[in-house]
Amino acid sequence: MGSTDAARQAEATRADILRHAEELFIHYGFWKTSVGDIATCCGMSPGNLYRYFRNKRAIGLAVVGRFLEMSEAAMAGGSILPTDTPESRIRIIIETGVGHLVNEMSQNPKIVELVDFLCGDEEGIALLHRHIAWKRDRIARELGRGIEQGLFRDADPQKTAATILMATKVFWMPPALAQWREKDTILPELSEVLDLVFDGLKVQ
Numbered sequence: 001m002g003s004t005d006a007a008r009q010a011e012a013t014r015a016d017i018l019r020h021a022e023e024l025f026i027h028y029g030f031w032k033t034s035v036g037d038i039a040t041c042c043g044m045s046p047g048n049l050y051r052y053f054r055n056k057r058a059i060g061l062a063v064v065g066r067f068l069e070m071s072e073a074a075m076a077g078g079s080i081l082p083t084d085t086p087e088s089r090i091r092i093i094i095e096t097g098v099g100h101l102v103n104e105m106s107q108n109p110k111i112v113e114l115v116d117f118l119c120g121d122e123e124g125i126a127l128l129h130r131h132i133a134w135k136r137d138r139i140a141r142e143l144g145r146g147i148e149q150g151l152f153r154d155a156d157p158q159k160t161a162a163t164i165l166m167a168t169k170v171f172w173m174p175p176a177l178a179q180w181r182e183k184d185t186i187l188p189e190l191s192e193v194l195d196l197v198f199d200g201l202k203v204q
Contacts, residue, residue: 030113086146115174136161
């Protein structure tokens with residue numbers, strides 16, 4: 001087997017490990033799942049699994065990283081059209097991202113355990129900060145377009161984007177969403193918050 005084939009096989013094995021790990025985390029929770037459990041589901045020994053991931057922490061980070069990548073792909077693709085206004089683009093980015101999270105949580109309530117793990121891990125926090133920066137940059141880009149078109153007040157797009165994320169922070173937090181009184185009001189209430197945000201951004 002050539003080096004390219006070996007690399008592809010290793011990547012396929014890593015993906016298989018993550019798929020099984022995610023299924024176990026969702027079913028039993030992150031804390032109750034062991035490396036041995038994951039290895040058994042993959043049909044390999046724990047020792048063999050350690051050739052691909054150094055420990056359960058590394059597997060957990062990789063699972064969360066893949067979730068964040070999927071969320072970013074949804075926000076980047078979404079239903080954005082070339083004719084959309086900067087406001088509608090920002091709304092789509094935020095509502096798609098939150099919608100993706102709400103959908104995952106409704107199907108997999110134990111995802112909150114992965115968030116607890118993430119927020120208690122230094123590398124996990126760095127991963128989360130990179131994701132937040134990605135969202136901030138996407139929103140800032142659209143704010144810049146809106147300012148150029150005379151739709152939004154002239155302000156630093158990066159700072160304003162950070163403020164928008166802060167204003168909607170509760171909607172991005174799985175522990176908060178898990179306690180939401182009426183689950184079917186999450187997205188409508190997010191839309192109402194965004195109405196207030198854009199009322200303050202628009203040129204009067």
